Amino acid sequence: MKRFLNIITFLSAAMALWGADLNPVANPEAVVTEGVVRITVLTPEMIRVEYSPSKQFEDRATFTVVNRNLPVPHFTKSEDNEFLYINTDKLKLRYRKGTNPYFEPNPPANLSITMELNGRPVTWFPGQGDGKNLKGTYRTLDRCFGDGYRSKLEDGLISRSGWAVIDDSPQCVRTDGSRSLALVPDETGVDWVAPRDDKQSLDLYFLGYGHDYKRALHDYTLIAGKMPLPPDYAFGYWYSKYENYTADDYRNIIKDLKENDINTDVLILDMDWHWNGDPDPNKSNGRGGWTGWSWNYNLIPDPTKLLKDIHDNGLHLALNLHPAMGVDASEDIFRGMADDMGLDADTTKVIPWQLEDKSFYKAFANNFLRPFEKQGVDFWWLDWQQHLTSPYTDGLGETFWCNHVFFNDMKANRSDRRPIIFHRWGGxxxxxxxxxxxxxxxxNYASLAFQPYFTATASNVCYGYWGHDIGGHMWDSNYPVNDPELLLRWFQFGVFSPIFRSHAAIGTWINRKIWTYENFPQLNATVKLRYALFPYIYTMARKSYDTGVGICRPMYYEYPENDEAYVFEEQYFFGDDILVAPIVEPSVDGVSKKRIWFPEGNWWSVADNKMVKGNSIQILDFTLDQIPYFYREGAIIVNNPPEVKSTTERPAKLIVNIVAGKDGETTLYEDSGDSNDYDTRFANTRFAQKTTGSLASYTIAAREGIADRLPSKRAYELRIYNTDAPADGKAKVDGKEVKAEYDVSTRCTIIHVPSAKCNKAHEITVKYK
Structure with missing residues (x-):
């Protein structure tokens, strides 16, 4: 009976890993095997090529690719005495039978793939360099000065050359020295690492999508998995500071945040939550400080009470971890872990950090993760930097493996919430x-200036949720650490970043308590703007899950044939309809000039309520209060009202910003915020605008889908920019005449739609002068 239950558990773990649409084994109809080479046609633009002298082709998931069972695209296979030919609707592959694609006699003659790019043929062969790759990201910006790490960025999944190659071969070394190993279902619920069968094999994925960059990213997520949707609270403001705060310090910070009306959703407890060094001879740690697994009772005498107080104030929290040095004999969890692992707790000095050892993982989860999570820890910050590769498992990257295990452990063991971790890029x-x-x-400004490019470019590997230390982390001797203007410009960029988290290094002389700054009203205005934009941001996060395109994305996704889209790298799209060009230099007398490229069409400048004509390069002035962000003409941007204090709220009134001048539409996405069934339980509300002559109509469709936690009734305030005054000061809402307000200074028509059931559609019409 026990064996039967173990089998059921194993099968359940396998189902959790692969799911209905995740299967590493390709459809046999998509596979062509020719001797020691196997070719899999994944999409019309994507082909996998394997070479294995031992014919041990890889059918398991790997760190990079977890699904190969896609609908079989149309393709043809033919051959002659010398070559095998495979043609899809987009690609033409030729392989010299019996050869190693890289050798015998040379790569171009052995294997080549030809495609068209803007009407001209382009041919790729193994080993071909690509100087036009648009790059991806890098594991860390630690000690990066300005754009000093630009050359370290890994290759991305898209290129101006029209093609990109993923080398998933066992011997291909990632930038951290690790390799892409295999993943297999496991009874723990976390798919486990395994060596590749043929370590000398070749495993390439050719992506020939031309300049259809967004499609390339979408199709990559078909084989590599989606970007999971974070919980709603992750998109709010995070207060974080590396400081040896006491429990009362945290309570006072929460009090100050509330008294100063600073919307906040996440509180971070940095590393001093645990014992550092030897603060108490009766509670010696001795591990050097960075790694620790026991509460520092000198600072936090009652952790359970503190965590409850944090939650009672409507906040979520994470603890910082540096899982580098293992578990020392002085740690509270040591004896329990030793017993679980069958070690002698009286003679063992240290349990080494070896997360790839399942016995270690199980003991660690049982003695540390579960008890701390029961106390109230919502998620973990893996501040991992010490070891890049494991000394125990050849080719295993510690960064990737920690990320993988912690995330999937939460997925397997905390089904009441969405898995989320805060971590470094691991390939x-x-x-x-x-x-x-x-x-x-x-x-300094140099660090700030690099982050817009760095953040948007990470979307080229579907890494859509970089969270930066807003305000910067450590002291630059050439620059003051508490410059109010620099902090303000960093916060303004933070509004239009995936994660909005301030932070800094230890030292009370570095201040992140924004309520103490002379320009606090301006700083807090950025926080208010972030919360106003939440419905738009969360909708775009859902689109990232569906499409593989990050919230922050480069201009060339939309305008791949415009050279300006590649040159103006400090500006980017924030979702589908907002163009952002952050100020990243100090002002002159409170005014900053910004050179901005505006693509085709027209763009509404939110900073000064003016329309900017597109297909132009302009130098515009911005005061300290102003952020250079622009709505696309025709855009509809749904906002929260000012009274909303948390991203977890679902208000009974929404503000709908509309830029008139062009027909347009959008869809508002909503769900319960922290459940794992968002794939099926969600609601959409469609908004549209259409203008014929002087008559404009605005539609709010009935909400569709499952409305967990959503109000049954809702009111709307339409703010329609770029309009003349309504002809008679009136509008019609569902056929009834209502007053239409008009603000001359902002050229904005304001119409109030009364509260009504959300299963009812609204039609609003206005005739303009």
Missing amino acids: LGSHRYQIGFSGDTFI
């Missing part, structure tokens, strides 16, 4: 673990 496949921590940057 391709890391997008499946969501939110990145970019590391310890310098407090």
Whole structure:
């Protein structure tokens, strides 16, 4: 009976890993085997090529690729005495039978794939360099000065050359020295690492999508897995500071945040929550401080009470971990772990950090993760930097493996909430673990200036959720650490970043308590703007899950044939309809000039309520209060009202910002915020605008889908920019005449739609002068 239950558990773990639409074994109809080479046609633009002298082709998941069972695209196979030919609707592959694609006699003659790019043929062969790759990301910005790490960015999944190649071969070394190993279902509920069968094999994925960059990213997520949707609270403001705060310090910070009306959703407890060094001779740690697994009772005498107080104030929390040095004999969890692992607790000095050892993982989860999570820890910040590769398992990257295990452990064991971790990039496949921590940057404009490019470019590997230390982390001797203007410009960029988290290094002289700054009203205005934009941001996060395109994305996704889209790298799209060009230099007398490229069409400048004509390069002035962000003409941007204090709220009134001048539509996505069934339980509300002559109509469709936690009735305030005054000061809402307000200074028509059941559609019409 026990064996039967174990089998059921194993099968359940396998189902949890692969799911209905995740299967590493390709459809046999998509596979062509020719001797020691196997070719799999995944999409019309994507082909996998394997070479294995022992014919041990890989049918398991790997760190990079977890699914190969896609609908079989149309393709043809033919051959002659010398070559095998495979043609899809987009690609033409030729392989010299019996050869190693890289050798015998040379790569172009052995294997080549030809495609068209803008009407001209382009041919790729193994080993071909690509100087036009648009790059991806890098594991950390620790100690990066300005754009000093630009050359370290890994290759991305898209290129101006029209093609990109994923080398998933066992011997291909990632930038951290690790390799893409195999993943197999396991009874723990976490798919486990395994060596590749043929370590000398070749395993390539050719992506020939031309300049259809967004389609390339979408199809990559078909084989590599989606970007999971983070819980709603992750998109709010995170208060974080590396400081040896006491429990009362945390309570006072919460009090100050509330008294100063600073919307906050996440509180981080940095590493001093645990014992550092030897603060108490009766509670010696002795592990050097960075790694620790026991509460520091000198600072936090009653952890359970503190965590309850944090939750009672409507906040979520994470603890910082540096899982580098293992578990020392002085740790509270040591004896329990030793017993679980069959070790002698009286003679063992240290249990080494070896997360790839299942016995270690089980003991660690049982003695540390579960008890701390029961106390109230919502998620973990893996501040991992010490070891890049495991000394125990050849080719295993510690960064990737920690991310993989912690995320999937939460997925398997905390079904009441969405899995989320805060971590560093560990190579391709890391997008499946969501939110990145970019590391310890310098407090200066140079660091700020690199982050818009760095953040948007990470979308080229589907790493859509970089979270930076807003304000910078560590002291630059050439620059003051508490410059109010620099902090403000960093916060303004933070509004239009995936994760909005302030932070800094230890030292009370570095201040992240924004309520103490002279420009606090301006700083807090950025926090208010972030919360106003939440419905739009969360909708775009859902689209990232569906499409593989990050919230922050480069301009060339939309305008791949415009050179300006590649040159103006400090500006980017924030979702589908907002163009952002952050200020990243100090002002002159409170005014900053910004050179911005505006693509075709027209763009509404939210900073000064003016329309900017597209297909132009302009130098515009911005005061300290102003952020250079622009709505696309025709855009509809749904906002929260000012009274909303948390991203977890679902208000009974929404503000709908509309830019008139062009027909347009959008869909508002909503769900319960922290459940795992968001794939099926969600609701959509469609908004549209259409203008014929002087008559404009605005539609709010009936809400469709499952409305968990959503109000049954809702009111709307339409703010329609770029309009003349309504002809008679009136509008019609569902056929009834209502007053239409008009603000001359902002050229904005305001119409109030009364509260009504959300299963009812609304039609609003206005005739303009």
